[in-house]
Amino acid sequence: MRLSKTTIAVIAGALAVGAFLLWRVMFAGPASTEHIVAVNIPPLSFRAERGQDLFAANCAACHGDxxxxxxxxxxxxxxxxxxxxxxxxxxxxxxxxxxxAHHWGFGNMPPVEGVSQRQIADIVAYVREVQQANGIF
Incomplete structure (x- = not known):
């Protein structure tokens, strides 16, 4: 099958746009504050409350309060x-x-020093409860 010059140009253009969009998502980062979301905090379980304090101390500087x-x-x-x-x-x-980095353009995430696996589990419990309260299952 032989493609016309127009078809080849359209395919090349689509590939260029796709490559640009992929680059934008992977490396360029957000163009504005569109990545910052409003969050509703629900009543939390005891474990998630511990996680909330740990999150504030270890994660909030990058991921928000x-x-x-x-x-x-x-x-x-x-x-x-x-x-x-x-x-x-x-x-x-x-x-x-x-x-x-694989979803956002903020760069690689370094390990978080001085946080135990149990503490991370509490942080995850906090994040999961807040996600669920905000419609993320």
Missing amino acids: NAGGTDQGPPLIHRIYEPNHHSDQAFLIAATQGTR
Whole structure:
């Protein structure tokens, strides 16, 4: 099958636009504060309350006071981080080992020093309860 020059030009244009959009998402970061989300905090379980304090001390500088995002890091109260896409284990690995940037343009996340696995589990309990209260399952 032979493609016309017009068809080839359209395909090349579509590939260029797709490559630009992929680059934008992966490396350029948000163009504005569109990545910062409003967050409703529900009544929390005891474990999630512990996690909230730990989150404030260890995570909020980058991810925001209520995990709604900042100019330094993405919101965790976002559909990208729903349990079916990022498991609790993924949060544990990110906190203990760091992670490569793969959804946002903020750069790689370094490991969080001085936080135990149990404390990370409490932080995850907090994040999950807040996610659920904000429609992220």
